[in-house]
Structure formats: C-alpha cells, structure tokens
Amino acid sequence: MSLTLFNPFEDLIFDEHFCFLSGKLTTETMSVFPGWLMDHFKFGEEKIEMMDKTKSYTYSDLELPCSLEVKEAFEELDLKIQAAYKGGFEGMASLDEELIFQWTGRIVYGLLYYEMVYERDRLLKKGEDFQLSAVLKERFGNFHLMLQSLIEPVSFVGKKPWSISIFQLKYSSDIFSYRDDTVNLMFSMGVNGFGIIACLQDNGVIGEKQKDILDKIKSHTLHPIQFEELYARFHYSDYIYQYKAEYKIENQDDGIKIEALPAKVIGSKPLFGFWDENIFAQLLANYWQVYGIEREDILKFQKPPLSFLENPYSKDFINPESIDLPF
Known part of the structure; x- marks a missing residue:
C-alpha cells in the first residue's frame, strides 16, 4: 500500500x-x-x-x-x-x-x-x-x-536534490549573516568560522556550475566579501538556469524514494542562459553595499568586472589575507 x-x-x-x-x-x-x-x-x-x-x-x-x-x-x-x-x-x-x-x-x-x-x-x-x-x-x-x-x-537515492557547500569563513564572533530566496529555495548563512550556501532544489546543477571556484577555495578561510560574491554567483546562476528540476518519485510499501534526475538539454537550449555582467554587477552591488561598493565600481569601462574571488586576468584565487577590508 x-x-x-x-x-x-x-x-x-x-x-x-x-x-x-x-x-x-x-x-x-x-x-x-x-x-x-x-x-x-x-x-x-x-x-x-x-x-x-x-x-x-x-x-x-x-x-x-x-x-x-x-x-x-x-x-x-x-x-x-x-x-x-x-x-x-x-x-x-x-x-x-x-x-x-x-x-x-x-x-x-x-x-x-x-x-x-x-x-x-x-x-x-x-x-x-x-x-x-x-x-x-x-x-x-x-x-x-x-x-x-x-x-x-521518505528517503533519497542516487543523485541528491540539492547543492550544499560548507567552507571556512572569517567573521567577527558577534556577526550573523543570513540571506534567502524563498521562491528559488536558496539559503546562505555566515558566522564566525564557517559559511553555508544551499540550493535546496537544484539537483546539484548549480554546485556543479560553481565547482571550479569551490575547488579553488578549499583549505582557505574566506573573507566575508568573498562569501557574498560566492553566494551572488550561486544566486545568479540559479536565476539563469533554464530547466526545472525533475524527480523520479517511487511510492512503495516501505516508503517513498526520491531520485534527482539529470537535466536533459533540449535542442540548442543550454542549461544556463546568457550571463549578463550588468545584471550580475547590480546583484553583487546589493550584497557589497555594506562595503560602500557600487555597481559602477564593479563594472568600469575597458576593465574586467571587479572580483575578490579570482584575479580577472589569471583566474587565480585571491588570497583572503590580501583583502584589506573589515570582517
């Protein structure tokens, strides 16, 4: 039954x-x-x-x-x-x-x-x-x-329905940073010692898209401004993701089993839409406003977009200790 x-x-x-x-x-x-x-x-x-x-x-x-x-x-x-x-x-x-x-x-x-x-x-x-x-x-x-x-x-089998990333984070001990997007089911929390970013129903796709930068930050303790930029990347990636999450849900005698299905690209429609630097810069400016950084500071004429995660030319990870901003 x-x-x-x-x-x-x-x-x-x-x-x-x-x-x-x-x-x-x-x-x-x-x-x-x-x-x-x-x-x-x-x-x-x-x-x-x-x-x-x-x-x-x-x-x-x-x-x-x-x-x-x-x-x-x-x-x-x-x-x-x-x-x-x-x-x-x-x-x-x-x-x-x-x-x-x-x-x-x-x-x-x-x-x-x-x-x-x-x-x-x-x-x-x-x-x-x-x-x-x-x-x-x-x-x-x-x-x-x-x-x-x-x-x-209710149990999960095979591919999981979420992307969850936990990393070391440097915050003052009395600061609690929280953001969410209830429509897109996203969560981020930063406290002294660690940060969490979770896309709760993306079937792991957003985490896979950000795998390169996630690999780079391993063993590093992020500066808060890097944490905000990382969440902005997750958030915007979710915004331009062009397919809905699909699941195989089996209702059996011993309970319900849920398996996240891989996205099937239809025709020439890619998984993600066009990454618009103007829109991303506005989103990032919203997160960076505590540092007094405006959209115009992020996008400057004939210069690559401002980033505190990667050197815009070499794509090397930026050492958090080199960032001279409060935490």
Whole structure:
C-alpha cells in the first residue's frame, strides 16, 4: 500500500490549526529560526521583511503550527546541528548533508509559509482568490515532500536534490549573516568560522556550475566579501538556469524514494542562459553595499568586472589575507 502524505500546495492549506509539515490538527507551535541561534546572536527582536517589502516581522514572532511529533523531531535535529556548530567548520562539514538540508529547509520553508499566508490574506482583503502557478505548486510541493523525510519514510537515492557547500569563513564572533530566496529555495548563512550556501532544489546543477571556484577555495578561510560574491554567483546562476528540476518519485510499501534526475538539454537550449555582467554587477552591488561598493565600481569601462574571488586576468584565487577590508 502506497504512502499518502500531506501536501499543502494541492489545496493551498496554510492554517494555524494544521501542522505545517504533517497536516495534523494541532495547537502547538515552533519557531521558524532555531531559538538557540536567535539567542546566541541576539537577533530575535530584529526585523525581517517579506518579499514585497510592505510587511515585516521580528524573527522571534515567526512561528509555525506544528504537531508535537514534528516539534520534537526538529528539537532533536537542532541538538545535532548545535553540537556540530560548536565544532566550527569541522563540526558542520562532518554532518550528513541530509541533516543540513532538513535544518536549512525548515527555515526557508518557514519563511515561504509566511509569504503564502501574507499573499493569501492580502488578496482576500481585495476579494481575490489566492492562486499559484502549476510550476510553483510542483516545486514547493516537492520541497515539502522532501522535508517530510524528517518524520516519514521518505528517503533519497542516487543523485541528491540539492547543492550544499560548507567552507571556512572569517567573521567577527558577534556577526550573523543570513540571506534567502524563498521562491528559488536558496539559503546562505555566515558566522564566525564557517559559511553555508544551499540550493535546496537544484539537483546539484548549480554546485556543479560553481565547482571550479569551490575547488579553488578549499583549505582557505574566506573573507566575508568573498562569501557574498560566492553566494551572488550561486544566486545568479540559479536565476539563469533554464530547466526545472525533475524527480523520479517511487511510492512503495516501505516508503517513498526520491531520485534527482539529470537535466536533459533540449535542442540548442543550454542549461544556463546568457550571463549578463550588468545584471550580475547590480546583484553583487546589493550584497557589497555594506562595503560602500557600487555597481559602477564593479563594472568600469575597458576593465574586467571587479572580483575578490579570482584575479580577472589569471583566474587565480585571491588570497583572503590580501583583502584589506573589515570582517
């Protein structure tokens, strides 16, 4: 008998009375961001904006309805991540990628949940129906199914559905850097000792595209400005990726098995569209604004684009210690 699991994107069910992951009736809640992380970096009372910039919450106000089973499962996962976190880069790098997927996925999905609720309520006030495209329903539904691997017999075989990179990173001990893209299911976090970049449903394609630079940074401790540039490369690569992620999902007696399928290039359409340096420079300038670097500083007439990761002429990796900027 096949396994039937809750999919909130089928009927767009985002209700405070139903567990966000299992769909069971509940009165319990859990935070989107782990409590220990908010306490450690003291950002619980800081504001986070929704995508359209008209609505914001404090991080500590972001809570998800959940069953007791789901709450306990995430608390157990949190203990594993927290223990690894204390070990710095080595501790995090030693973790099974599936655990990192579930942990980062909890945060990204939690923010996606709030985006869904906000958009539904906004349209309701205007007397309009809340709808999602078939493409987004499928993407988000698959992501939700994968997250249920924490509580259900859902397993991953063969090629994994994500690209997850962990690397050494030099930050002041009190700085917590976080970015996400809920529509494209992306996550980045930088703290003292390590950084994480995760594309949670790219089937490894973005990681493969950035393999050359990822190989170059091994054994190096990145400067924060390099971390921001690396995430910008991942983010823009995802933006110009021209194929949707496909999966082989087998629902068997012993559970659901998910295998990421390799992208099949159709005709002359490449995996990635044209890399536009103008668009990338604007994206990068958004990430580098804390350093006072503008788009015009990145793109200068008759000069290659500014990079802190690679020498634009030799393509050699730039030694982080040679970067004279604060961290």
